[in-house]
Structure formats: structure tokens, C-alpha cells
Amino acid sequence: MLGAAVTALAGHAVPAVSAVAPLRRRLWPDLSGTGRPDHVALTFDDGPDRRSTPRMLRALAEADVRATFFLLGAMLDHDHALGREIVAAGHEVAVHGWAHRNLLGRSPWGTYTDIARAHDLVSRVTGTEPRWYRPPYGVLTGAALVACRRLGLRPRLWTAWGRDWTAEATPASVYREVTGDLTGGGTVLLHDADGTGAPGAWQATLGALPLLVAWARERGLTVGPLGSHRAGSPPAPPPGRRWRPPARPRAFPDRGRSRAGTG
Numbered sequence: 001m002l003g004a005a006v007t008a009l010a011g012h013a014v015p016a017v018s019a020v021a022p023l024r025r026r027l028w029p030d031l032s033g034t035g036r037p038d039h040v041a042l043t044f045d046d047g048p049d050r051r052s053t054p055r056m057l058r059a060l061a062e063a064d065v066r067a068t069f070f071l072l073g074a075m076l077d078h079d080h081a082l083g084r085e086i087v088a089a090g091h092e093v094a095v096h097g098w099a100h101r102n103l104l105g106r107s108p109w110g111t112y113t114d115i116a117r118a119h120d121l122v123s124r125v126t127g128t129e130p131r132w133y134r135p136p137y138g139v140l141t142g143a144a145l146v147a148c149r150r151l152g153l154r155p156r157l158w159t160a161w162g163r164d165w166t167a168e169a170t171p172a173s174v175y176r177e178v179t180g181d182l183t184g185g186g187t188v189l190l191h192d193a194d195g196t197g198a199p200g201a202w203q204a205t206l207g208a209l210p211l212l213v214a215w216a217r218e219r220g221l222t223v224g225p226l227g228s229h230r231a232g233s234p235p236a237p238p239p240g241r242r243w244r245p246p247a248r249p250r251a252f253p254d255r256g257r258s259r260a261g262t263g
């Protein structure tokens with residue numbers, strides 16, 4: 001992940017800044033996922049994966065917590081049923097793109113088709129309209145912003161992460177990393193699959209989950225999905241209820257329209 005941020009620093013100011021959490025929090029609180037101060041948004045990237053995601057779903061059910069899963073189209077395409085299980089358990093599904101590739105190496109059209117293909121699969125398979133997009137490695141480009149507007153997606157990154165993709169990660173290290181940066185209104189990035197990290201790294205995440213939920217609750221913070229993160233947003237549904245995003249007008253209903261007015 002840091003490698004991506006360093007690459008980005010080579011000459012692309014916006015993606016570089018977007019990948020550095022403290023700077024981003026200050027400059028673009030919305031993009032960082034800053035929400036109401038009594039709430040923490042819990043998000044998982046890189047799944048779904050039959051080897052690990054069901055374990056995360058069970059731990060979340062035991063903790064009585066709903067979260068947002070940023071799905072990779074390529075992973076979901078292997079296991080449509082698992083995408084439906086995530087939604088049936090009351091969680092929110094969102095778009096992490098089709099392939100886990102740094103967007104800096106992609107053309108505007110390649111970027112659009114990657115995000116649109118994942119968006120369409122997530123919608124079709126889970127029966128819910130995804131609202132959020134998170135780019136691989138947190139590197140957001142102008143082309144990705146254009147694609148998001150056309151697809152009705154809002155980009156959301158994070159304010160705290162667990163460094164839970166490394167071979168050295170343990171439940172204690174993930175807990176330390178997250179709580180070192182997390183405050184009320186923050187968005188936590190974790191991973192429910194190890195496809196882009198060290199094999200089995202998700203086990204550290206799994207062990208850290210109940211500790212993180214307890215940490216938040218001791219501070220009077222509610223843990224939930226991004227859909228419940230803003231002031232005035234509805235609370236997360238009770239366990240076992242499908243996530244239903246509230247109806248909203250689509251900003252760009254016509255996908256064939258020209259990309260006027262954006263970079």
C-alpha cells in the first residue's frame with residue numbers, strides 16, 4: 001500500500017494526497033469517510049473470499065455489528081452466493097473495482113469499464129444498488145472520479161487502517177494500528193480476504209474485531225456501515241435484515257453522456 005503512495009508521489013498530486021490518510025482527513029473529510037462523531041464506520045476490502053469472509057460474517061454477527069464490504073468484481077464473480085450472504089446478514093456492499101490494480105496505470109476508459117463492470121455485478125448479484133467506491137490502494141484519479149459520478153457512486157477512503165495485510169500482523173498489532181488513529185466519526189479499513197496481502201493475514205483481522213468493537217463501545221461510539229455514518233442517516237438494520245439503501249436520485253442517469261466538465 002505504501003508503495004502505491006510513493007509511486008503516486010512521482011508526479012500526480014491528487015492521488016498522492018488521497019493516499020496519505022492524515023493529509024486527506026484534513027483536506028477532504030467526506031472522501032476520507034469522516035462521519036458523525038458518535039459513530040465509527042467499519043469497512044472491509046478485497047473480498048469476498050469463501051475461505052475467510054464467512055468467518056468475518058460470523059464474528060460480526062457475534063459482535064452484533066453491521067459493516068460495509070468493498071467487493072472486487074473478480075472475486076464476487078467466483079462466488080455469487082457469498083455476495084448474497086453478506087447482504088442477507090444485514091451488511092452493506094460497495095465497489096472496490098473489478099481487478100485490484102493501481103488506477104495510475106489505467107486509461108480513462110479502462111478505469112470506467114473496471115468500475116462499471118464491478119458496479120453492475122454487485123447490483124445484479126446482491127439486488128442492492130452500491131453507493132460507495134474505494135479505489136485499490138486508496139489511489140484515486142480524475143478518471144475514477146468521472147466514472148463514480150456517472151455510476152452514482154461516492155468515493156470513500158478511510159481515516160484509520162489496521163495494516164492487516166502484512167505477514168507480521170497479529171490481532172494485537174491490528175488493534176494498536178486502528179486505535180492509534182481512530183476517533184469518533186472515523187472510518188476503519190480492514191480486509192476480509194488475503195488476495196492482495198500475506199496468506200492468512202485475515203486471521204489477525206478476525207482476532208482484532210471483537211477488541212475493536214469493545215474499544216469503540218467503551219467510548220460510547222456506535223460501530224456500523226458507511227450508510228449509517230452521516231448525521232441524519234438511518235441506523236443500521238437489525239441482524240439478519242437485508243441492507244436497503246435509501247432511495248436517491250441518480251446524478252448521472254445517462255451513462256452515454258459526454259464527460260463534460262470534469263478532469
Ligand SMILES: [Zn+2]
Pocket residue numbers: 045046096100135136137196
Ligand atoms: Zn484493496
